[in-house]
Amino acid sequence: MSGGLDSTSLALYMLSQGYEIRAYGFNYGQKHDVELSLVKKNIAYLQSKGYPITHQTIDLRDAFSDSSSSLHKGGDTIPEGDYRDETMKSTVVENRNIIFSSIIYGKALAWANKTQSDVVITLGLHAGDHTIYPDCRPESQEMARELFRISNWGSERVDYIAPFIKIDKGTVLKKGIESCEKLGIDWKVIYSNTISCYNPDELGRSCGKCGTCVERIEAFEKLGLKDPIAYQDTPEVEHEFVLRFFNSKNEEMGTSEILVKSNITDKEVAFNTLPFCDPFVREAKERLYNSHSIRQEIVQVGVTGLADDKFGCLLVALI
Numbered sequence: 001m002s003g004g005l006d007s008t009s010l011a012l013y014m015l016s017q018g019y020e021i022r023a024y025g026f027n028y029g030q031k032h033d034v035e036l037s038l039v040k041k042n043i044a045y046l047q048s049k050g051y052p053i054t055h056q057t058i059d060l061r062d063a064f065s066d067s068s069s070s071l072h073k074g075g076d077t078i079p080e081g082d083y084r085d086e087t088m089k090s091t092v093v094e095n096r097n098i099i100f101s102s103i104i105y106g107k108a109l110a111w112a113n114k115t116q117s118d119v120v121i122t123l124g125l126h127a128g129d130h131t132i133y134p135d136c137r138p139e140s141q142e143m144a145r146e147l148f149r150i151s152n153w154g155s156e157r158v159d160y161i162a163p164f165i166k167i168d169k170g171t172v173l174k175k176g177i178e179s180c181e182k183l184g185i186d187w188k189v190i191y192s193n194t195i196s197c198y199n200p201d202e203l204g205r206s207c208g209k210c211g212t213c214v215e216r217i218e219a220f221e222k223l224g225l226k227d228p229i230a231y232q233d234t235p236e237v238e239h240e241f242v243l244r245f246f247n248s249k250n251e252e253m254g255t256s257e258i259l260v261k262s263n264i265t266d267k268e269v270a271f272n273t274l275p276f277c278d279p280f281v282r283e284a285k286e287r288l289y290n291s292h293s294i295r296q297e298i299v300q301v302g303v304t305g306l307a308d309d310k311f312g313c314l315l316v317a318l319i
Contacts, residue, residue, distance in 0.1 A: 001039055001055060003025065003034075003038040003042075004194055005169070005196050006125075008039075008176065008190065008191070009164075009172045009179070010123075011023060011053065012180055013175050015053065016179035016182045020052040022054050022055075023039075023043070023053060023055045023056075024055070024057075024058060024104055025055065025057045025058070026057070026060050026100055027057055027061055028093065028096065029061045029065065029072050030071055030093075031071060031072070031075075031078070031200075034195060040055065042190055045185070045193070063099065064096075067093055068094075069091060069094065070090040070091050070198075071092075072093065075090075078091065080209040080210055081211060081214070089132055091211070096135065097125075097136060097140075101144055101160070105148045105152075105160065108158045109154060109155065109158055112154060113154055119159070120158075120159045120161060122163060124162075126167055126168060126169055126171075127164075127166055127167055168219075170222035172219070173223060177223070191229070196212040196213060198212050201232055205230040205232045207231075208231040208233070213231075
């Protein structure tokens with residue numbers, strides 16, 4: 001369970017079918033490792049609702065340290081465009097899903113032997129992956145299933161399936177949301193803690209331009225739903241960016257947050273007043289003024305209440 005839309009939808013679907021889940025994620029040096037922290041939020045949310053799910057992150061950074069994929073830290077720039085574009089082949093990580101599956105098969109076999117019960121491995125592959133990623137194709141999944149079967153004693157207790165392998169991402173999302181309804185949980189909470197983007201910014205906002213973003217956006221549009229995650233370069237996302245930017249500085253400096261939101265004439269006004277050192281005030285003002293999508297929406301950015309030359313208060317009001 002990576003923290004992406006597909007694996008999250010699959011986990012929801014399996015929970016709705018009454019399964020107990022042991023989910024696994026991998027740190028392989030991916031640029032979008034923000035997914036590893038997001039998945040923990042969803043696991044905690046599902047556990048708080050009483051659902052039987054656990055998650056373990058397995059560190060494989062050494063195993064993939066020589067990767068030349070653009071998806072890997074130190075690799076080339078992530079290409080923009082449709083998933084089906086030839087340039088997206090640069091995002092293929094060498095033998096990634098087979099390596100992941102081999103490890104998970106060992107985990108599943110150990111669980112089956114320990115409990116003397118049948119275990120099902122489920123993969124979040126879907127039809128949109130087939131063009132670019134060879135290890136996401138049905139023939140790869142079927143061959144791996146047979147290889148794992150003949151390579152282990154007790155493999156009759158372990159099945160290896162990909163329930164979504166013949167459907168597109170929009171249908172995967174639909175099944176995930178339907179599963180949320182069946183489980184009695186809020187799909188917006190769940191999917192706000194997912195990310196599909198291969199090239200998020202430092203605040204974890206999706207770029208909206210890479211192949212996975214394009215496919216995700218199309219999936220929500222297909223269902224007529226608003227994606228609850230943050231994307232870069234949109235006015236409403238810039239509001240969130242400003243607040244999160246301030247809050248991150250709060251955490252660094254150990255200051256308390258003062259945040260008030262209200263609706264005035266159908267417009268949201270967000271005030272954030274925090275103590276900052278002068279260098280940060282300059283940095284924040286520069287970043288705000290250089291943000292094209294909200295430049296016209298900034299009502300006030302100023303320094304107030306200066307106690308000395310080092311500390312002050314930055315007041316920002318956005319509508």
